[in-house]
Amino acid sequence: MGMNVMVRDVGPPAAxxxxxxxxxxxxxxxxxxxxxxxxxxxxxxxERTKRAAAAAQARMTDALRRSVHRAAAPGPTARRDAARSLGSQVALARRESPGLGDRFVGTARALVHEMPATMALLERGLMGERHVTEVVKETAALSAADRGEVDRRLADALPRLGWRGAGRAARRVAAELDAASVVARTEAAVASRRVSVRPAPDGMAYLTVLGPLTEVVGAYAALRTRAAAVVSGQVPDEAPHGRGAGAVAADTALRLLSGRAIGQVQPVEVHLVMTDRALLGTGDGSRTVSEPARIPGHGSVPAPVARSWLRGAGEGSVWLRRLYGSPDGRDLVALDSRRRLFGGLLRRMLVLRDDVCVTPWCDAPIVQGDHTHPARDAGDTTFTNGSGACARCNLVKEAPGWGVQVVRGSSREIQVTTPTGHRHRASAPPVLGWGSDPPSRLEQHLAGLVDAA
Structure with a gap:
């Protein structure tokens, strides 16, 4: 989420x-x-200074980890909650997602305690943070002693390698030292197979299938074979229509995965937010018909592209729902509910307003509708008090020392307070996304008076 600032109440120490x-x-x-x-x-x-700063960050992070774990209550649940809270604190300090915060905590621990040679290279600026992250990741299944041996063997070679090469080298030595752990890791990876989607530029998106190498390569080969046959005119029920082999392969994969016949419209609901002016050419004449639309969680789409999507969606497959904004056009208006849970249209409004998880720099998809002021403390199930959050951040804010509140007097700004007293603020984006803030009616009126004078 953009427009984040960090404030502190006390003066910083000398360091x-x-x-x-x-x-x-x-x-x-x-x-x-x-x-x-x-x-x-x-x-x-x-560049060396950036790398040395990453080493200093690693030392500070590991010292924070030891302090948090010493203060944690005994028991596996308390330790797990403390680790989750720690990762989120580090993520906020680094302006990154909680998942990357967890990863850096683990990397810092390995560098400080198990890989002194690699840490020394980072401190001297001879390796980058991405390099050491790859080395730590590829040795994660090893014992501390074996990881130390990888560290010793690769100390001279690592400064000459790119980050991919560093990862490959660490993987090779790890397989030699403990083949059983590498095999176990490979077998465990099969259980993590999944399909994911993430936005791409220009109204596109990536659909990624993570699976066993042989099966993925086989599926790719089958798609390429089918695409080559279509392009060469050897498939009677499908013509290329000017498409290249890559486009035909992508179209075939998407059609088969969604269970559609050739030429059938994609039956999926997409929340596309755009002004009536950009969609229909009517409404507020001061706004442009080229104002981009927005897909919550994926970003902006050029207005002509959005209109072409709607024109090609097929008769009876497009539903319009009016959203009423504030007078300045920035925010959605409130929508209240008496229910305890955020569901139905109220949850949809939270997703449309917040776009992604409200925690600063998280950017994860919204999974849960949450009470900013907790329901157990008489927090209302309202649009104003609601927040869209990922599962991780919704759990973390319940940990000791954490707090989230709506900033008084703001249109929709929240403040996250961590156990160390640091405060981070984030605002919900304008209804059409960052960069689309329209001038308020009052500002337009005052500008008109100045021009008239």
């Missing part, structure tokens, strides 16, 4: 102030009077 002063000083580096050789040298040193 934080020192790093902050160094960071601020980077803004005053002037490249004008430097030679090209100097500029290249400076680019190199700044």
């Amino acid at each position: 934080v102030a020192s790093v902050r002063a160094f960071r601020d000083g980077l803004a005053f580096l002037d490249p004008v009077d430097l030679t090209d050789a100097d500029r290249v040298d400076l680019i190199d040193e700044l």
Whole structure:
């Protein structure tokens, strides 16, 4: 979620102030009077500085992990809750998702306690954070002793490798040291097979199938064979219609996965939010017909593309639902419910408003409708008090020391408070997405008065 700021109530200690002063000083580096050789040298040193900063982050993260675990109550449930809370705190501090926060906590622990040579390379700026993440990931199934042996063997080679090469090297040594653990990891990976979707630029999306190598390669080969036959005119029931082999393969895969016959319309519901002006050319004449539409959780779509989707959807397959916005056109209006759970149209309104999980920098899809002010403390099941959240963030906010509240006087801004007292704020996007804030009616009126004068 965009437009996030972090505030603190107390002055930072000397260590934080020192790093902050160094960071601020980077803004005053002037490249004008430097030679090209100097500029290249400076680019190199700044890259090393980023890598050394990642090493310092790892040390701080592991120290925080040890402190949190010492303070945690005994028992597996309490330790699991503490680990989840820790990962979310680190994620907020790094402006990243909770999943990446968990990953960095594990990486930091491995670097600090089990891989001193790799850590030293990171500190000296000879390896990047992505490199060490790959090495740690590929040695995750090993014992501490075997991981240390990988660290020792690859210490000289790693600075010369890219991040993919570093991962391959670590994987090879791991397979040599403990083949059984690598086999067990491979077998366990089969249980994680899944299908996922994520947005792509220009109104497209990626559909990813994670499965056993042999089966995925076989499916890909079958698609390519079918596509080649269609393009060459050897399939009587399907013509290429100007498509290349790649487009035919993609169309075939999507058609077969959705169970459609050739030429059948895709029977799926998509929440497409756009103004009446952009859709029909009617309504507020001050707005443009080119204003992009938005698909919650996936981002903006150019208005002509959205209109073409609707034209090609087929008769009787498009349903319109009017959404009423605030006078300035930024926010959806409130919708209340007396029910305890967020369901039906109320839940749909939360998804349309919040787009993705409301936790700053999470960006995970909305899974649960949640009470910002808890229902157990007389929080209302209302549009204003509701929040769209992923399952992870909804659980974390119930952990000791966490708090979430709607900022008083804001249109829809929440504040997340962590156990260390840090506060992070995030706003719901405008109804058509970030960058679409229209001027308010009052601003337009005042501008008209100024022009008239």
